[in-house]
Amino acid sequence: MDIQADRQGVRNSYLLLMETPQIIPENGVIKNFSGYRRVFTWNDDLVDGEKFIKINFPNFIKLAPSGGFSDRDRFCVLIASNKSLAIRDSRDLYVERVKAIRWFEKNAPHDFDLYGAGWNLPKSTVGLLGKANRHIWNKLGKIHKVVFFPSYKGRIDSKCQVLSRAKFSICYENVRDLPGYITEKIFDCFISGCVPVYWGASNINEYIPADCFIDRRAFESMEDLYRFLKAMTEGEFVGYQQRISNFLASDAAYPFSSEFFAETIVSSIVRDLERAE
Structure with a gap:
């Protein structure tokens, strides 16, 4: 409302x-x-x-699958719309999403897929100038196709269809360090058995056990994060899935x-x- x-x-x-x-x-x-x-x-x-x-934020809570790497042919995905904040703010995570996308496109394009609305246009920016720029490119795109994000695979009907095939997901809220701001994004990953790389609420660990997700704040760079993800064994991955299922089955998940x-x-x-x- x-x-x-x-x-x-x-x-x-x-x-x-x-x-x-x-x-x-x-x-x-x-x-x-x-x-x-x-x-x-x-x-x-x-x-x-x-x-x-x-x-x-309300979620349909169900237990996550724990089949390890089987049937997960996507290494890492990001599902979000290409939008921007209404005002400038140093806690903006729309910007950090784009940084993650660009890092993968440059350094590990074979291990990353981008989904959602609006990535056929330039990155969204704050203000009227940003809106005008996207409007112009939206018109031009109907005449001459320009690829702004090579990793973009298009819109999807169901997040679960993609997340259930992915090992990891870049799961950033729109804004970081807002106490209690935990949206459906991390739960979309959980119920699909996908391990989220989370960045958002400053007090996330007060609500969700730290060993259920990968905390983006723990890594100094995307390169460090990528090395961590690539080094994870299937046994370690299953451990995340099992802890996620335990959390979803617990009283701690009910408030969500x-x-x-x-x-x-x-x-x-x-x-x-x-x-x-």
Whole structure:
């Protein structure tokens, strides 16, 4: 839902605050929340258990396959849209995605595939100039095809179809170091048995065991990361898969489920209605 100008100040309204302020700047203006009875958000800096209620991005939780390298003919993939933040921010991970893509295209093109929308155009950049540039190239591309990202394999109907064939996935959130900002991206990898290279929430280890994913922050360079991935044995890979399955089967994963998402919203509203009687 996020901030909507026509709903601000409407008494007894509830706000589902899911997008980051770097995408929707209005979501970062505290005074915008004053007109809402309660705000459901992932943002740990806001959560107080009263007005601001903790909620995570919902996921269909199922146990991950643990078949090792079998049937995984893709080494590493990245699935995301070619977009940009609405405002400039030093924590921008759209930029880091492009850096990872370019590194693979230059140094290990045979080990990397790119999927998602918009990679037939130049990399998206912040501001009106960036939008104008993409609009022009979108028109020109219909006349003369230009390859901007050689690793690009096109759009996909299902992330799982690709991730279930990949050993690893570059799994970056849109913005880094936002406490509690854990989207569906890492869970898409988990339920597909793909080991994610994760970069995002500063407190990810408070929610997901550190041995279930590869922390991009632990590597000084893409080259160091690549060497680590290439050196991983099938036994070590299966270990990740088994730990992921254990996590998904545990109570710790439940707050990220669709059921918990619905229960949190419904129970909060019902309690408010009961108190009003």
